[in-house]
Structures are given as C-alpha cells and as structure tokens.
Amino acid sequence: MKKVTFVSMIIALVITAFTVGSCKKSDKTTPAPMPTLYDSLGGTAMVPDPSNAGQMIEKGRLLIRNIIDSTIFVIAGDTALNGHFTTLLAEVGSGNLTGFEALSKNLTDFVAVGTGAKDYTYGGKSMVAAHDPAQNSRMNGKADNSDFNAFEVDLFAGAGKAGVPSTTPALISVGKIVESLRTQVVQQ
Numbered sequence: 216m217k218k219v220t221f222v223s224m225i226i227a228l229v230i231t232a233f234t235v236g237s238c239k240k241s242d243k244t245t246p247a248p249m250p251t252l253y254d255s256l257g258g259t260a261m262v263p264d265p266s267n268a269g270q271m272i273e274k275g276r277l278l279i280r281n282i283i284d285s286t287i288f289v290i291a292g293d294t295a296l297n298g299h300f301t302t303l304l305a306e307v308g309s310g311n312l313t314g315f316e317a318l319s320k321n322l323t324d325f326v327a328v329g330t331g332a333k334d335y336t337y338g339g340k341s342m343v344a345a346h347d348p349a350q351n352s353r354m355n356g357k358a359d360n361s362d363f364n365a366f367e368v369d370l371f372a373g374a375g376k377a378g379v380p381s382t383t384p385a386l387i388s389v390g391k392i393v394e395s396l397r398t399q400v401v402q403q
C-alpha cells in the first residue's frame with residue numbers, strides 16, 4: 216500500500232513539473248489582442264466604399280459613417296434639436312455640402328477612434344469646444360439635458376435606418392460611450 220502511495224506521489228510530481236513547464240513555454244507566445252468595440256462594428260476588413268467608386272473602406276468605419284449620416288438626417292428633421300444646427304441646415308438647403316461632409320468625417324473619426332479604431336485620428340474640436348457657441352459659431356445655442364436626450368433618441372433612430380437595430384450589443388455599448396460625454400456637451 217505504502218509503495219502504491221509513493222508511486223502515486225512520483226506520478227503527481229512528474230505531471231506537475233510537466234504542467235508548469237508547458238505553462239512557462241506558453242508564456243513566451245504573444246497573447247491575441249482583445250477584440251475592440253470597433254471590431255464588433257465591422258473592424259478593419261476592407262470593403263468597397265459605396266460612396267466612392269473604386270475606393271475601399273474599413274467595414275467598421277463604413278458602418279459608423281452610415282449610422283452618423285443617417286443620424287444627421289434624423290436630427291435635421293427633428294424640431295426638438297434642429298434649431299442648434301441652423302448653419303448646417305442653411306448650407307445644405309442651398310446645396311452646399313461642405314459643412315455636412317466635414318461634420319460627417321469628424322463625427323465618424325470621433326466614434327471610430329472612441330470605439331478602438333487604430334487607423335484614424337480625430338482632428339476636430341474637443342467635445343467642450345465643439346458644443347460651446349463661443350468657441351464654435353456653428354453651434355446655435357448651448358445644449359441642455361433634453362437636447363442631449365433627443366440626440367440619443369435620434370442616434371438610435373439613425374442606427375435603425377442604417378440597418379442596426381437598437382438591441383444590437385455593439386450599439387448599446389456606443390450608446391454608453393455617448394452617455395459618458397453628456398457633461399461635456401451639456402453646458403447649461
């Protein structure tokens with residue numbers, strides 16, 4: 216009986232040594248990076264850009280841009296919010312899309328970077344400066360909490376129009392990031 220116990224101990228020691236040895240070996244391999252929220256929105260896979268013939272675009276950026284552009288259109292028709300966007304709406308109404316294109320690009324970059332994209336940078340104003348009429352003449356009046364609530368509703372409506380239902384986990388995570396910015400945007 217004692218002999219059996221001794222043999223069992225030896226076997227256990229050998230197994231332990233083997234296991235520890237293999238752990239050490241696997242420590243040397245680089246762990247796979249954790250997927251980002253940007254990855255769940257489509258990530259870096261290149262796809263044809265439907266808005267620019269012959270050009271490719273990251274799938275994640277394309278989805279974000281579609282959501283942003285749809286959201287801008289929803290906001291444009293939302294009387295609870297569109298009074299803040301008078302400059303933009305007057306430009307678009309007269310056929311000048313320069314401001315719309317700049318806003319679409321900056322918002323897309325902002326969300327892409329905020330969700331973990333590595334291939335873009337945001338070059339616009341800080342969230343405080345962008346929403347302070349004293350620092351951004353395109354912002355017609357300071358936003359209050361009800362404006363911000365309306366913005367969130369319009370974002371989810373815009374996402375729905377872009378084919379992303381409100382129950383999509385990645386969209387819910389984007390919504391949480393947006394909510395975290397409330398105190399920077401709401402300045403009254």
Ligand code: HEM
Pocket residue numbers: 296299300302303314317318321322325338339340341345346351353354355357358359362363366392393394396397400
């Ligand atoms: C978290 C929520 C929001 C985010 C992430 C956001 C983001 C941005 C960004 C990135 C810009 C462009 C800044 C630049 O070009 O330098 C911008 C501009 C602007 N935002 Fe927001 N925004 C948010 C909420 C709001 C709300 C609630 C309002 C309205 C009450 C608003 C009104 C505007 C206006 C009027 C502009 C200028 C548009 C133009 O260029 O004509 N934003 N925002």
